[in-house]
Amino acid sequence: MRASPTIHALWVLFAAICLSPSVTAQSPSLHPKLIEIATRENLPPYVVGGAAHGIEIDLVRAIFDYSDYEPVFIQQPRVRMITAFESGQINGILTQHVLASNIGCSTDWYIAHQNVALTLASRNLTIEGLDDLKGLSVLSFSGATRYLGPEFQEAVTQTKRYTESGDQSKHIQLLYKGRFDTVVGDRWILALAQKSQFTETGEYLELKRHPIMKPSLYVARFHDQKICDAFNLGLRRLRADGTYAEIWNGYRQSLAVMNDRDGDLPQ
Template identity: 35%
Template sequence: MNVIFCLFGFSDFRNSVSSFSSFSSFSNFSPGDRKAGDYRKTGKGWIALFLFWGGLFSFCSGGGGPVTRSFAAEESAVDETGTDDKLARTAVSLLMVSATPPYIDEDNNRGAELDLVREALALEGYRVVPRFVPNKRRNIEYSSGRYDGALTVSLNDQLDGCYSDSYLAYQTVAISLRSRKFSIRKIDDLEGKRVVAFQTASVILGPEFTSFARENRKYREVAKRRDLLLLLLRGHADVVVGEINIANWMLKHGDYPDLVDVTQSLRVHRIFHPSVKYAVFTDPALCQAFNRGIETLQRSGDYDETLRAYGILGYELDVLINGG
């Protein structure tokens, strides 16, 4: 019924405009044969006419009207027929820590880890919608229940939901200036030193490091991974704790002040076990789909190829850009 009303209404609108303008068009007026009052009356007529028909147009094209429903139906048809494969996939909102290249590069919406997750879920018919957050915010946001999952999670995070199989291992190390000639073979050797680590390191790196961080007044954590190396190179920290591939990337691409000597030789101290990473999902079915996708990528060789493309070093390699 609404459709018929709108169709007749628009037809009548065209006729009204034609007839109204034939006898009262402003172009028919001349100063000698019309009074000022005629101008005002005719102007009011035009205003009333367009207000009425504007309301009709708003009804027919606005929220809930047949025009809007028609467009919505066409968009729905595109999704259902799968003519656009990206739109046809089910969107999955995933929380991930921002600015951890080469794993997750927020600025370019890519990275080794993000690419692997996208490819794994795409194989199962899902489309990833990234939600980049600071390290400390990820667990809080996930616990709010507004997102489908979170990436790069440790078992020590103890989040509710379905934990995936491990899909990545971060290689956390201690780094010092070679010129300091530190002998650091275990966590106890960090005692008395100014140690700076990434956010949540005191939580996820195991109970021994948690105890050290709690008792060492010279220990602190920073939000930006770039700041770790900046503090070390400037001499404001004795040792920094971070992931070796992220440190490598920061040395290559980090934007450092001119006065900072980035050519200083660094020493890597492997005092931590690899940090095995998981994804956590609110839906167990999505969790299993992710596991299947990762397994498929590993069997095909695409998993290793993606890591190599981003220059991810194997754990057995003890190399930084300017030092071993």
């Protein structure tokens, strides 16, 4: 789930995005309590511009708009995030698997990552599951065999050629050129890569999306049960009043090269 689009492309893609949630808190404090929350290093479109924006950042800010808390995002590498939280240096941590830890309290799931395989629509390939990667040349992000689990790791041992690369902004270009049969990664990171390719070169080829894995659902963790409760309450209200879907839809529209009506958004 890693991406590193160029700074120029990010400015082009996100300068016009103003996704301040249109949510009014029910009874906010005049002096909200600041809470430090560990989040990932820049991972467009989830965490962008020093955690100023991004799908995940905008969702969490909107969730806490309903509370007396104000999040302060501390960007760290994954291992440092966990260490800082477990040692009590910070109040909370984002993007955690619900079973990854028993320290503090776990919130309800608030964000999903959907890993997909992309192929050129013109090739009309059918990929309905991991087994269908057999015999194909596959490109994925650095560490994919570690992050996507043992079933994915086993599947890629049967591919014609398997390569991992950290610069996902180049993956679409390599797919367009026919260097690989399919690219595997997070749906929205790859959407950003295709948008970046179009913005920089004007080149666009229709791609087919294959949801070869179930979505991974992530929670936040906090040391204080009151913060977990406030988070869950805000999340429920966000989903109920439509703001949750509004944030996701805003990013989907901004990332689409052409009209994208394929697939439901996580709710």
